[in-house]
Amino acid sequence: MKPAEGRKRAVIEAIQPQVDCGRYPARRILGDRVDISAAIFSDGHDHVAARLLYKPEGEREWRFAPMTALVNDMWSSSFIVDRAGAWVFTIQAWVDHFETWCYDLKKRLAAQPDPSSPDPAKRDLPPQDIPVAFEIGAQLLDQTASRTKGADAKQLKSAAASLRALAAENAALYDYPISLEIEQLAARYPDLSFAAQASDLRLWVDRERARFSSWYELFPRSTSPDSSRHGTFADVELLLPEIAAMGFDILYLPPIHPIGRAFRKGPNNTISTNPGLDEGSPWAIGSAEGGHKALHPKLGTFADFDHLVAAVRDHGMELAMDIAFQCSPDHPWVTEHPEWFIHRPDGSIQYAENPPKKYQDIYPLNFESSDWRGLWDELRSVFQFWIHRGVRVFRVDNPHTKAFAFWEWCIADLRTEAPDVIFLAEAFTRPHVMYSLAKGGYTQSYTYFTWRTGKDELQSYFEEITKPPVSDFFTPNVWPNTPDILHASLQTGGRAAFMQRIILATTLAASYGIYGPAFELLENVPIRQGSEEYLNSEKYQIRRWDRAAAHSIAPLITRLNQIRRANPALQSDLSLHFHTVDNPQIICYSKSTIPPPAPMTLAEAQALSSAHDAHRGAAPPSGPSTARPAPAGPPNVILTVVNLDPHNEQAGWVDLDLKQLGIGHDETFDVEDLLTGIHYQWHDRSNYVALRPHVMPAHILRVTRRSPDTSGLLDINTL
């Protein structure tokens, strides 16, 4: 079947960014410059032009940005996303007859026979019909004028008239008659009759905290200063100055709802024999006191909760709630909406099981319920309830055990009212499943960092998650520990292992979190050998923590959060780059605010090589690429070197990729260890490091070009 319009000659392909062929929006952060690229071309030798169309979703009028031709038919443009929320963009491309005419005219003029030339070859060139060419140009200018009015139209018409007047002169030799001003003016009124337009692509823009955040998880019931009673929201408030001083910006609380009594858990995941005394698991949600929209009475009232939310905000932080869509047998939904659960032939409701394990205190929801619409609405209303109470950050428990279609709908719907809400997916599962949740709307995701301890596995995993295509939809939030996971390396590595893991977390990822105070107090005893469960886990009982203990590594964590806040390089993951070290126990990586090198434009390439043989697919000429305009001030460059061995000193030679650091070949530069304040003088690519895990297992080095005064610098290579 013939297309309705066969004269659209331009082709637009391979637009980036796009996620799964545009099925999901790509993600960016408020204030980002969004770089858009595509392959754009037409048949024949005519020139094409293209523009980027973009707007916040829902706005009627497109905004426009011209696209720049790069080599080999690639084009690029960009725009700044100045508003959080949904954006759309697309590309238009068309054959630009006026620009083609200008280009051809220049070649034609250069080929004019010159009767006064001493060179006979110049004199004998065939005639070039310049007056006819001028008339063609004048017609194109008239057509351009007809697409506008006022002064611009007048100017274009006048340029056409001048061309015709020149043509009438019938001169022996003509100069190029079009001013840059007229070229640019004409480009503003292109003939879009046969412009090709790509399908709209979506972009989701989050606020900055989606990219850069430091999470602190604690169980509020363990916060009472009085060891005889259950902690409260008010007790949590008392800890806020300390947590804020450590430099965290999100305080995350496990579920704060009433805890079911049926099959309530006792210490260490036993079935409670004393439901009156045992507190149960906060994830067994719902009792006679209410469900996901109620508060555990022992924690406080809604007034206490509202006060806490405000107090957290007053300390420069945000409160993150845990949303776990599952029910204890006492949850009101169980009687009010029995159709949301799976019923067994014996009339009982199916509880969670993984034989031989039984979780009788947990009823999963049935996403194949005939009343799935009612279920979806109610689950959404849980978020809405807390959003209306001022909560803007949700950590969602096991989202991968709920239908993907539900999340995509729910998150998109909630965001139409509250585009600033952040959702963290607690899904420790297979890669496709984790990525699919992120594509479907989750702002941040738990990662495999918790189990990645070797150099090669850390490096390959972070390369995967911090580069496109994954980084276009997935934002890692790395956790050295969680209430569910006490990794073997922490069980056996002692204090050094905790230091290594927190340094890796804070410098590899712009978003991270710890489950405290277990982390800073080096809690490392598993329930049994080979298990990742904590002994006397807070999931099942109240714990008392001596936050002031001398062995606490809170001072290190405080310092790390200070370093993160002071160094923008650490606030994004996209620049992460690994450097080579000749010791497999030492890992080295940098992050920086140096903008990536801009691709060479077609004009630059043509200037470099006028003989560029593009029609034979020759490789584009190599040459200096124009760096993007640098941001104000010098770039921020952080180079981190970590000894991964918790037991032994490790030393080796780092082989730096100097471009990543903005350092030139053979240059001497300053590195300041932000953990110790010591400056070293490094030189060129190869530099020596030695790290003792029990003293400090890492350098976090701020790299700066050498200042004129280098007195007082230490040369680490000569120490």
Next chain:
Amino acid sequence: MKPAEGRKRAVIEAIQPQVDCGRYPARRILGDRVDISAAIFSDGHDHVAARLLYKPEGEREWRFAPMTALVNDMWSSSFIVDRAGAWVFTIQAWVDHFETWCYDLKKRLAAQPDPSSPDPAKRDLPPQDIPVAFEIGAQLLDQTASRTKGADAKQLKSAAASLRALAAENAALYDYPISLEIEQLAARYPDLSFAAQASDLRLWVDRERARFSSWYELFPRSTSPDSSRHGTFADVELLLPEIAAMGFDILYLPPIHPIGRAFRKGPNNTISTNPGLDEGSPWAIGSAEGGHKALHPKLGTFADFDHLVAAVRDHGMELAMDIAFQCSPDHPWVTEHPEWFIHRPDGSIQYAENPPKKYQDIYPLNFESSDWRGLWDELRSVFQFWIHRGVRVFRVDNPHTKAFAFWEWCIADLRTEAPDVIFLAEAFTRPHVMYSLAKGGYTQSYTYFTWRTGKDELQSYFEEITKPPVSDFFTPNVWPNTPDILHASLQTGGRAAFMQRIILATTLAASYGIYGPAFELLENVPIRQGSEEYLNSEKYQIRRWDRAAAHSIAPLITRLNQIRRANPALQSDLSLHFHTVDNPQIICYSKSTIPPPAPMTLAEAQALSSAHDAHRGAAPPSGPSTARPAPAGPPNVILTVVNLDPHNEQAGWVDLDLKQLGIGHDETFDVEDLLTGIHYQWHDRSNYVALRPHVMPAHILRVTRRSPDTSGLLDINTL
């Protein structure tokens, strides 16, 4: 907005093959096994099942193939394309409740308390409610039965009844009650109520010659045995035995239409001063005698043409016509359809120009014509005209100067009637443009091979064009020379260069062509230094060739075509693999019919590692992957080694990737040089080669496992 059905829990992603998100069909060859893969998963722990749906386009009923789970949520299946033409396929996936129940039941049975066990831990296990589980299974079997009838339904219902009877027994300990037969029977009647289905994807299936073809181009006007006259179709017929004996299967003729008289070209691209004597360029199509549907009167009549087409077929070859959509000023379209051309303000028609060059004998067609519909129809009718005369192969001249949308429509439309037509795109232009023509329907494409002479550039280019994604839509047809291109390496490299280039062409690519007899007669004089144009080019004049000349390399070409026909490895490009050589002047590569290793299935991975920690995204366990069933007989393996230096002997050590050759570590194997018939005994990875360009610049080695009798084998390493 909520979806219409929220209970579709399975997700299908990343289906391969697909070209540009399904915008274009992927390509395969008749008889191919098409491997389809996708990521498929669901929320939670329920098992998913999936099937492949496929059919020739236009058939009403889908055909089905079950999909197999691989590790990390990847699934695969395949089908054989037993018909040329358009196919469609897609994937359905759903949560398989019966299979989930079977899996859970096995775990549940394994966790039964065993009152007779000597192990107290076994005795004290909590009860597992087996009768309830059996009743759930019986209900699932009843539901499955309701989706079929007859014997299958009866068998399923009877299995349900047996389960209920077992449940009623209330035994102390149960065995697994479901036979493999019932498991497989139930799988045949899945509950598809909430099955997800991906969008249809397209596949285009060509006949075998699309993949494997050897083209011989000649100018019919130069074929007269009588030097005083213009060659004819009858003269061409006399050459057919010789061309067929050389092993070619496509005889390609430059345009055979009437040649315009206005601005007719004389020898060496001059403007003819003697249009009566000069023959002009066959690409200046159209005169008073007719246009694209007419024959040049000097070549013969339609009866002669039809006779030639049949004679070519009788010699086991096919005739390829050249379709060049451009017109001489005398072409009938110029007066009949002036709106198909660009008119200048002075009333003249725009001829082709690239100032200072003028091509007044060529009028390009205007694809922005207001009558583009009429133009498209007429151009299509040109193909239809020749298709109806029995032509099935077209080489299209400069397709990139005609609108892409036209080609996509025209080729698709022609193929609805003649799916066996092969289109070769003569587009020597930028990569995106060449690829876009291939995506839009061109069967084969000219390539940059003509200009790729160095080892690295050959290697990287062939790696690009013979692997996905490019190989899913682009099929290279490589030409060492064309009437337009006498590459510098042939101008200066002598006979050895011609031998090198023809050996590279015939062994690197399954489809290739030469412009003869210029090639085999080593024609190498350019019109001037630095030009790729031939002196006295046949494009502008009749040439006389002494095909029997002693210096002809026709015998080598004949041998190469014999080798290609005898060795299936050389008839496809997908297995091409480059091996390392320690000499930059020696290139080494293999092609084979060894099937690629099959990816490990989930079942295999689970058998290898029952502790497979998939929920933590652990890397899949490595282990032996099951090779696909090998084709009948031993695989065909060809290893080619070429000295790229036309002047000097080159020698070096080849470092073989033995897996690609089907050879084991430390194995001794036989390689037979198919150019000389000499056998060598090679051993393990590292083997020595030395090649003298003037004797024979290459080995084309057939690799075979060592036979028991190795007497008479030469060990090249000890020569």
